[in-house]
Amino acid sequence: MIKIAIYGKGGIGKSTVTSNLAASFAYLGKRVIQIGCDPKADSTINLCGGEPPLPVMNYLREYDRDPESIEEISKTGFKDVLCIETGGPTPGLGCAGRGIIATFSLLEDLELFETYQPDVVLYDVLGDVVCGGFAAPIREGYASRVLIVTSGEKMALYAAGNINTAVKNFEDRSYAKVHGIILNHRNVENETEKVKNFAESAGLYIVGEIPRSNEINRYEDQGKTVIEGDPDCQVSQCFLKLAEELLQIPEEEEEAGTW
């Protein structure tokens, strides 16, 4: 089982990258779960035809009890990707990080992995590693690898640096390790060079490059990933290539978190 958490600056395209990766893994015949860990609860929207599942926090708010089955808090999307959204509290109230931890604990109680037996689990995490709750996806037993999405924009690279440092600080806790950078192009001047320089200084590799593409926006308007919309187009091929490469990592290394 491959478990990956995807981090990056707000608005950089994490949900787009995550859901296209989920769709790619599923397109390649893998059993996939995507867990959106953002209070906005829109991570899986393009895997579900524009209608994401009922977020776990909304369920708890509405029913005031724990769900008894995974089905109550999930939705099956493109090529059977199981989609789950943590959701969050009313904006300005409560604690979103605690919501993520509560959701993970609930999914453990419902034996999600044992029941669903996924090949790939993707966690789409809100922005930076701002507190313990937002580090929950990289704790022992959850994701073992982190992918950082960035463009060549200064603030995106700054956030990527912060995320990399935060994850490094968790080394003695046996948390996930940073696997590499996904360069999501924004047509910034000398973009590839800027990101390459950053990667080199941070000791990281660029493991995937997503070109700027109107296809992504076109299919998102239809509530689809580009993989669902046109698996043969150039940008889809980039996602599929990345998914294939991620699947090459030997399982024992994955489980041991040696990346």
Added chain:
Amino acid sequence: MKGLWKFLSPFAPDQSGSTAVFCELDGLIIIIDAGGCAGNICGFDEPRWFEKRSAIFSAGLRDMDAILGRDDRLISKIKDVSRQIEGKFVALIGTPVPAVIGTDYKALKRMIEVETGIPALALDTDGVHYYDVGCEKAWLALFRSFTENTYGMEPGHYGVIGATPFDVPKEGLHFGGPGIYHCYGMGSGVDEIKSAGSVIKNLVVAPSGLKAARYLARRFGTPYEVGYPLDQIEGFDGFMDHMRAILSADMDVKKILIVHQQVLAHSLREELRKHTKAMIQLASWFEMDKELREPWDIPLLEEDQWIRLAEEGEYDVIIGDQHLSQAIPGYQGEFIALNHFAISGKPLGFVI
């Protein structure tokens, strides 16, 4: 109304249950709290605190520790104390504060083991559950962590699982037959836990011990038996005399309710069934295992539910902690007190 309790005081929470399991085992017990939980555990829920030596500490969390996530300070304190007091293990006991801020217990356990070289256990108790849930987690963690592989059974040796002051008033439970009884956590130490795979049978005296007994059954093939030695309960003979009297008299006893921890209540039901054909129901505020549960048994969740059950259930006799009777002034039958430390802080025993 859900969650509104007007008569009954809060029962012992899970962090007290976990601490009770570890209390006598010569470990360093660290309650991850600001101080209040440790105060309640030692001052109210752990009678041995005043009688025996036990290394129980509060982490002394402060606001900035929670805000800044200063786990390193906690590790440093534990390292410091482990240099001064020799502990066989470190047990971290969760409370509502770390539960709310999402403390990562697995990471803490790993860091403590690296820093001190002492095995560590971390329990994610949260103060929201009752003592039995904390006991259950602690029993399971102990046997999983410390019980060593064995290559044979030791004839005549029995394990007793589930004993803490919440359910067993004092050391030295007897089970009638010959043999050596290792009552884990009350009168025996970590060495007995290590060799728990070699006993010929485990005796489970509280529901909190069932998961651990099943774990040992899976791992070593050790059979287990569930039951409480009723003759060890203070006032039991007087209670049985009284029951025999009312059951043999002209009083028409049709329905009896026993409210207690499920294993003890189950043994009591079996005993009473030798003397009456009355319907005997069990109710419990604590975990009820499927193995012992009959279809008409009732898990209790709310005070309102308890009041309705007692006052409208047409019971001729109710047996339960004296404190519970305060909530049911409208009950018309006979209430026989069988105190439960986890409910009222009064030691186990019949009050006739």
